[in-house]
Amino acid sequence: MSVSRATGADPDTLVVSGWSAASPYGLGAAAFAAGVREDRDAVRPGDRDLGPYERAGLLPDFDIRRVLGRKGTRAMDRATAIAVATVGMLLEEAGPGLAADRPEAVGMVLGTGHGSVQSIMDFTRDSLTGEKPYHVDPAAFPNTVMNRAAGQSAIWHTLRGPNTTLAGGAPTGLLTLSYAARLLRRGHCEAVLCGAVEEFSAERAWLEYRARTGSAHRQPAGPLGEGCALFLLEPYGRALAHGRTAHASLLSCRFTAFHDPEDAPRAVTRAVTEALKDASVEPGEVALLVPSDTGGPLGAREDAALGAVFGESGPPRLRLRRLIGDTSAASASLQLAAAVCVPDGRRRPVLITSVDPDGQTGAVVLRTGNP
Structure with missing residues (x-):
């Protein structure tokens, strides 16, 4: 290297x-x-x-x-x-x-x-x-x-x-x-x-x-x-x-699927834990969570999964959907944008998660600021 x-x-x-x-x-x-x-x-x-x-x-x-x-x-x-x-x-x-x-x-x-x-x-x-x-x-x-x-x-x-x-x-x-x-x-x-x-x-x-x-x-x-x-x-x-500044480094991406909606927490937990492991980041190091904020039973299951990994008093959660509405396929990209623009320039890990009622989940770990 x-x-x-x-x-x-x-x-x-x-x-x-x-x-x-x-x-x-x-x-x-x-x-x-x-x-x-x-x-x-x-x-x-x-x-x-x-x-x-x-x-x-x-x-x-x-x-x-x-x-x-x-x-x-x-x-x-x-x-x-x-x-x-x-x-x-x-x-x-x-x-x-x-x-x-x-x-x-x-x-x-x-x-x-x-x-x-x-x-x-x-x-x-x-x-x-x-x-x-x-x-x-x-x-x-x-x-x-x-x-x-x-x-x-x-x-x-x-x-x-x-x-x-x-x-x-x-x-x-x-x-x-x-x-x-x-x-x-x-x-x-x-x-x-x-x-x-x-x-x-x-x-x-x-x-x-x-x-x-x-x-x-x-x-x-x-x-x-x-x-x-x-x-x-x-x-x-x-x-x-080319004289460009790094807003964030990509550390890891993980995706899982579930068939039964009751299994959504398990799928989210797996995606998150594997993404953190790939990024060599401990849960206690994560400074910000940006969940998909879907609301309803599915949103509650996503929140429960994040609570199981980070604890109920874990890092703050930025909820975007309530501010701009459900942007469907664009929602995770706008979550990523929020994760990039909110931090104050310090180098710290942030986690973005997404879950879809059709059975897809994803987790991305970024480190804000320069590598």
Whole structure:
């Protein structure tokens, strides 16, 4: 293992050297960080169709053409626009040299729930209600494909490295971080933008509501949110060479599954203990917990598992869902963003956990600050 003479750190350590977010607090990392640090509620009544809900965590005043311009946005769906805008903000923070010199060296791993639910349902409805099944808008078809946001973001910003779309429920954001780490460690690229996006639509709201209603094991129906959080993951040595600061080091990722909802605490406990072991971090060293905060029986089981590992008087827990709503596939990425922006610059481990009612759990350990 080589060690940097300037820092004493391993230059191959994977670090988050940049991040940005589009959230109900507004566009950009600064807006998100301010909202989280102030513990500000961003869920409010909307001026659009919210489906079965009265309140939602919506991006304030997000107009696609105003944010991205008129060119190339006529048929762009909301999820794609949010992702493209967030990538642009992250690249601006990282500096113009990130993708300009060797665009093939920069990959992208973007998570999503289903892609744009509204686009899928609108296109399907048009094919059923039109005079002919093929009397549909061909320009709208790309929005029905799950990897639309990732592909369009790469095209828009000239990222020519590996491009991957993942869908894994609530832990999707943690999965993208793990996938990005494997791409880097196996030499498929030199840097990766990773994270997840979710749009709000009345169509998604109704699907979420119907999926939860009548199920004793799913989290209760509640306000939904939307947003995107993206991270620049790269080796520490590369970040230093390009003048970027490490916000956090990736120590470990662990994922488990459960079939019976009653087994969720066991799955969460296993993911957490194995992640801590892989990171060589003792439970008493963890300074902050960022759980998925799903509420209902599932949320109680996640809390019980964390209580079993850390004790009821363990590290403080940052609960994001109550502030911005349920952002579904984007929730874990926004949890990661909260974990990165809340600490005060000291080097300390933080743990992010996620659990999905379909049986997926995940745990990621980061160490904030420089390696």
